[in-house]
Amino acid sequence: MGGVMETVERGKTMLDHIKDGFSNFKGKEFRPGQDEAIRLILDSPKKVVVICAPTGSGKSLIGMMVGAAHEKACYLCSSKQLQRQLMDDFPEARAMMGRSNFACNQDPQNRNADLCVHTTATPCNLKGDCDYEVHKRAALSHPLQILNYHYFLTEGNYVGNFAGYPMIIGDEADVLEGLLTDFIELRLSKARLDSLSLVPPRYRTATAQSGLSSWREWAAEEGAIKIKARMDKLRGRITTLKPDAAFTHQDKLAVREYKSLEALLAKLAMFTSHMDESWIFQEQKNSRGRVDGWVFQPTWLTPALSQEYFFQHGDRFLFMSATFPPRTVLAQMVGLNPGDIDYLELPSTFPTSNRPVLLQPVADMSHKSYEEELPKLVKEICRILDKHPHERGVIHTVSWKLNEAIRKLGDPRFIFHNSIDKDEVLERFSESANGVFVSPSSTRGLDLPDDLCRFVIVAKAPFQNLGDKLVSSRVYGGGLGAFWYRAICAQDLVQASGRGVRHKDDYCVTYLLDKQIEKLVVDNQNLFPKYWMEAVDYL
Numbered sequence: 043m044g045g046v047m048e049t050v051e052r053g054k055t056m057l058d059h060i061k062d063g064f065s066n067f068k069g070k071e072f073r074p075g076q077d078e079a080i081r082l083i084l085d086s087p088k089k090v091v092v093i094c095a096p097t098g099s100g101k102s103l104i105g106m107m108v109g110a111a112h113e114k115a116c117y118l119c120s121s122k123q124l125q126r127q128l129m130d131d132f133p134e135a136r137a138m139m140g141r142s143n144f145a146c147n148q149d150p151q152n153r154n155a156d157l158c159v160h161t162t163a164t165p166c167n168l169k170g171d172c173d174y175e176v177h178k179r180a181a182l183s184h185p186l187q188i189l190n191y192h193y194f195l196t197e198g199n200y201v202g203n204f205a206g207y208p209m210i211i212g213d214e215a216d217v218l219e220g221l222l223t224d225f226i227e228l229r230l231s232k233a234r235l236d237s238l239s240l241v242p243p244r245y246r247t248a249t250a251q252s253g254l255s256s257w258r259e260w261a262a263e264e265g266a267i268k269i270k271a272r273m274d275k276l277r278g279r280i281t282t283l284k285p286d287a288a289f290t291h292q293d294k295l296a297v298r299e300y301k302s303l304e305a306l307l308a309k310l311a312m313f314t315s316h317m318d319e320s321w322i323f324q325e326q327k328n329s330r331g332r333v334d335g336w337v338f339q340p341t342w343l344t345p346a347l348s349q350e351y352f353f354q355h356g357d358r359f360l361f362m363s364a365t366f367p368p369r370t371v372l373a374q375m376v377g378l379n380p381g382d383i384d385y386l387e388l389p390s391t392f393p394t395s396n397r398p399v400l401l402q403p404v405a406d407m408s409h410k411s412y413e414e415e416l417p418k419l420v421k422e423i424c425r426i427l428d429k430h431p432h433e434r435g436v437i438h439t440v441s442w443k444l445n446e447a448i449r450k451l452g453d454p455r456f457i458f459h460n461s462i463d464k465d466e467v468l469e470r471f472s473e474s475a476n477g478v479f480v481s482p483s484s485t486r487g488l489d490l491p492d493d494l495c496r497f498v499i500v501a502k503a504p505f506q507n508l509g510d511k512l513v514s515s516r517v518y519g520g521g522l523g524a525f526w527y528r529a530i531c532a533q534d535l536v537q538a539s540g541r542g543v544r545h546k547d548d549y550c551v552t553y554l555l556d557k558q559i560e561k562l563v564v565d566n567q568n569l570f571p572k573y574w575m576e577a578v579d580y581l
């Protein structure tokens with residue numbers, strides 16, 4: 043008993059000591075559940091600890107403290123903007139970003155470090171003082187580093203730096219599978235192949251029996267040969283460029299093309315060595331129905347793939363996010379054994395009365411009853427808008443088709459975006475008095491505190507598109523596919539409803555209108571975090 047108490051006391055002292063090392067948190071109290079979570083993570087014998095931490099639970103401090111308890115750690119986040127935010131909160135850590143974020147010291151007004159032409163044959167006399175190199179060295183020698191996933195994957199796998207960590211912390215780690223798949227998959231555009239005078243293989247279509255193997259042979263032979271030939275040609279030009287000379291526009295284009303071909307060649311090599319019959323490939327078509335590209339992806343990340351490109355870079359991992367699928371599904375998605383994972387859910391520090399989630403299943407928006415049920419959905423949306431005449435809100439339409447149907451209502455409060463102007467339109471929305479942001483693609487990434495959003499309508503269950511071959515291969519491929527399909531929808535639903543409640547005094551009501559959502563919630567309560575289920579009720 044005394045021993046346990048001693049351990050706890052010692053643990054407390056150690057945690058306070060680590061916390062006080064962060065100037066913005068020195069002397070401050072832990073939020074509910076924070077210190078227990080840190081202790082569990084540090085004591086866990088498992089390779090991966092997953093913390094399901096709702097907004098406001100202070101997960102950044104948890105992650106940073108876990109990192110600081112190790113000799114060296116890397117904190118990964120999904121964007122440069124988040125890296126900057128973390129640096130504001132934790133100035134004791136050290137962030138590092140890719141070359142395009144640093145000016146080249148040789149010609150800082152005209153080029154960035156991604157156009158670096160330093161080689162042993164043409165050395166740069168400023169390399170020792172090069173901004174990019176100086177920052178990189180400082181980050182590499184720092185015990186607590188903040189990187190974005192993209193930079194980490196590129197450096198760790200291609201350059202060999204930023205690897206060998208005792209602890210890696212993945213923030214918003216529910217995106218890890220997608221990022222890792224993007225890193226491994228091969229995308230080829232027809233325009234790119236045309237520019238290299240490369241003809242696709244004879245059996246190139248997704249339905250051809252030997253389609254995949256034809257592409258592999260093509261990648262290993264013809265594809266690689268033509269790319270190397272073009273690189274040789276470009277090298278002839280690039281090697282004449284002196285680092286201290288001014289680059290013409292053509293010089294810059296040549297360096298960019300060379301580096302992009304180098305990356306493509308590495309992708310082809312990855313594809314030829316890992317692709318097997320479990321991979322899928324899809325043709326991409328333009329608006330006239332012509333094939334203008336091909337995408338090759340593994341149906342699931344295998345343990346071998348995720349080990350080679352991610353897990354080999356660390357000994358232990360902490361994954362944090364407001365939502366995660368159940369342990370078995372997560373393990374399947376990132377190529378782990380469920381037994382490798384410890385799983386903890388933190389409570390929400392926001393009162394449930396500030397974040398009600400109201401089930402109001404008025405229409406079945408599944409494919410087969412969509413047309414018949416649409417009028418009921420539209421009527422309910424109008425009724426909810428009348429209930430909030432002076433407030434801003436968001437309607438998640440989930441599909442462009444439903445987005446268009448809602449546009450036809452012609453309500454002047456509606457604010458729509460397209461695939462390229464979302465940020466601009468959001469500005470307009472935030473300046474409006476009672477605008478309603480209507481979007482098919484904003485269940486994640488929107489941060490709308492206080493008056494920016496007082497109500498959220500989820501008009502349709504955010505299921506993944508079964509028309510996508512990757513999704514259908516998983517769902518109809520047996521195993522955990524169908525469970526994964528429901529789990530991802532549940533995660534998106536929780537994310538969608540969280541856009542308007544960003545701190546403990548904030549409030550926002552969520553309306554769930556699709557009968558498919560009701561079915562998902564009622565039949566699969568284990569797919570939702572407890573803090574979210576506590577807020578769910580029927581209207």
Ligand code: SF4
Nearest residue numbers: 146147155158166172
């Ligand atoms: S040319 Fe020199 S200064 Fe410019 S990015 Fe390369 S090493 Fe840095």
